[in-house]
Amino acid sequence: MMARNLTLCLACFHGAFAIVGATFGFVSSASAQSIQLGMPIACELGRTCYIQNYVDADPSPSAKDYKCGTLTYDAHNGTDFRVPSLQAQQAGVEVLAAANGRVLRTRDGAPDGLFRKSAREAVRDVECGNGVVVEHAEHWETQYCHMASGSLQVKSGDVVKVGQPLGRVGLSGLTEYPHLHFTVRHGNVVVDPFAYGAAPGSCGGGELLWDPSLRAQLAYQERTILNAGFTSRPVTMDLIEDGKADKELLSADAPAIVAFVRAIGLKAGDVQWLSVRDPAGHVIAENRAAPLERDKAQTMLFAGRKRPASGWEKGNYKATYSVERDGQVVLKRDLETTL
Ligand SMILES: [Zn+2]
Numbered sequence: 001m002m003a004r005n006l007t008l009c010l011a012c013f014h015g016a017f018a019i020v021g022a023t024f025g026f027v028s029s030a031s032a033q034s035i036q037l038g039m040p041i042a043c044e045l046g047r048t049c050y051i052q053n054y055v056d057a058d059p060s061p062s063a064k065d066y067k068c069g070t071l072t073y074d075a076h077n078g079t080d081f082r083v084p085s086l087q088a089q090q091a092g093v094e095v096l097a098a099a100n101g102r103v104l105r106t107r108d109g110a111p112d113g114l115f116r117k118s119a120r121e122a123v124r125d126v127e128c129g130n131g132v133v134v135e136h137a138e139h140w141e142t143q144y145c146h147m148a149s150g151s152l153q154v155k156s157g158d159v160v161k162v163g164q165p166l167g168r169v170g171l172s173g174l175t176e177y178p179h180l181h182f183t184v185r186h187g188n189v190v191v192d193p194f195a196y197g198a199a200p201g202s203c204g205g206g207e208l209l210w211d212p213s214l215r216a217q218l219a220y221q222e223r224t225i226l227n228a229g230f231t232s233r234p235v236t237m238d239l240i241e242d243g244k245a246d247k248e249l250l251s252a253d254a255p256a257i258v259a260f261v262r263a264i265g266l267k268a269g270d271v272q273w274l275s276v277r278d279p280a281g282h283v284i285a286e287n288r289a290a291p292l293e294r295d296k297a298q299t300m301l302f303a304g305r306k307r308p309a310s311g312w313e314k315g316n317y318k319a320t321y322s323v324e325r326d327g328q329v330v331l332k333r334d335l336e337t338t339l
Contacts, residue, residue, distance in 0.1 A: 035099055035140040037193055037209050038162045040182045041081045041169065042094040045217045049093070050224050052179060052264055052297070053080040055192035059200060066195035067220050068203035070295040071265055077190045078143070078183035082264075083169055084226050087243025089178035093169040095144050097160040098182070101136040108152040112171040128181070129173020132166045141188075145181035146173050177241065184209065194218070223265040223323060223331045226298065230317065230337045235260040235302045252312055252339055257284070258304030259319035259335055266296045266331075271324045274303040279315025279339075314339050 043049035054065035056076045065072040083089050110129045128145035132154060135141050148170030154160060171178050184191045191209070192198070198206025210218050229246040231239070232254035239245045240262050250257060259276045266272070270292045276285040287303035301321070316338050323331040 033138070034196060034207060035136055035138070035184075035186075035209055036211050037098040037142070037184070037214075038096065038211050039214060040096055040098040040142065040144060041180045042096055042165075043081070043083065045081075046221070046224070048083070048088065050082050050084065050226055050264060051079060051218075051221070052082040052177075053078075054194060055079065055190065057192060057195065057198070057200065064201075066192050066198060066204065066206070067222075068201070069220070069222055069265075070267060071222075073297075078145070078181045079193065080179045080181050081169075082177060082179040082226070085241055085243030085246065086171075086178060089148075089169055089171065093178075094165040095132070095147055095167050095169060095180055097134055097162055097164045097166055098142050098184075099134075099136050099140070099162050101134040101140075101142070101160055103154045103156050103158040103160060103166075104133040104135045104141070105156050106130075106132050106152055106154065108147075108150065108167075110149060110172040112149050114172070126172075127174035129175065130167070130170060131173075134160060134166075139187045141185040143181075143183040143185070145183070146170055146175045146179060148172070194220075221265070222267075223263060223270075225261055225263050225321070225331065225333050227260070227262040228321065228333050228335055229260060230319070230335065231258050231260060232256055233258065234304075235300070237262070237298075237300055240300065250317075250337055250339055252314065254307060254312065254339075256304050256306045257312065257317060258302050259285070259321075260300065260302040261321045261333065262298060262300045263323070263331065264296075264298045266292055266299050266323060267325070268292055268294045269325060270330070272299070272301045272321070273324065274301050274319060274321045276303050276305070276317065276319045278317060279313050312339050 054072045056063045056072045057066050058064040063072045063074045108130045130147040131145040133143045148168040151168035169180050184193045193209040195206035196209050227240050231245045231248045272289040274287045275283050278284050285303040285305040319335040321333045322329050
């Protein structure tokens with residue numbers, strides 16, 4: 001099952017956390033117009049975190065990311081760096097200052113997970129949850145949202161250096177999965193750090209504001225595998241989100257062998273396929289899904305088989321996941337586990 005509001009995290013600050021206009025003249029190596037950003041989160045993109053959403057570059061009620069792709073939703077004003085599971089979040093992922101600056105304001109003490117447990121009303125006016133706003137030279141600002149309750153390590157007025165920990169990724173405010181919502185503003189106007197100054201609808205124009213050393217890591221991925229592995233029981237989106245499904249070691253008496261994949265960014269018309277093979281290479285389970293009817297923020301596929309009466313053969317079990325579009329493989333992953 002897919003969470004209905006999956007893409008939600010935060011639109012803007014409200015109320016007591018309103019924007020204050022003051023700025024300071026920091027000495028910076030950045031040019032007068034642009035800022036150079038470091039990673040705002042201590043993770044490796046594509047391995048320990050993933051971009052779920054970009055800034056909505058489409059001013060209409062529909063939504064497009066800076067490549068005119070689907071990785072955003074209407075009026076989304078930042079970049080969402082998602083960690084793959086609650087277990088990964090609970091292990092601790094630091095939120096980092098993306099550039100030198102000074103802390104303008106903070107909020108802490110908003111509970112983690114309130115939006116998942118109750119409803120949107122519970123996080124009204126605190127959509128950002130626990131957050132930090134840092135001001136930088138030349139009227140630039142960065143904002144960090146949904147941080148873990150009690151994790152903030154800075155206070156208003158603190159001078160911070162690029163890469164300095166501000167706190168940890170959490171689940172506070174308007175979010176139902178752990179991630180950092182990161183907003184960049186210049187002169188109080190929201191800027192997409194992947195496409196600064198791009199003409200609306202340019203599908204890839206504008207300036208990257210990221211440090212050049214990060215640009216390969218930050219290359220646009222239309223589709224991404226968030227989790228993949230084997231488990232011995234029926235898999236659910238909640239089990240994957242908890243992080244327990246990925247970590248299971250299969251044993252010879254496992255009641256079932258199930259391979260699973262959760263992916264983000266799949267498009268209408270994509271066809272997913274997952275097959276599982278025993279140590280002799282025979283296919284023991286297969287799942288070829290119907291073409292997706294619409295774009296999906298996240299989707300899950302699994303294929304598995306119950307333990308045969310004779311038990312499991314020892315050896316390597318392999319699975320292959322692929323996504324095809326117009327006859328071309330556009331995403332693929334091979335998995336392996338040993339009994
Ligand atoms: Zn967001």
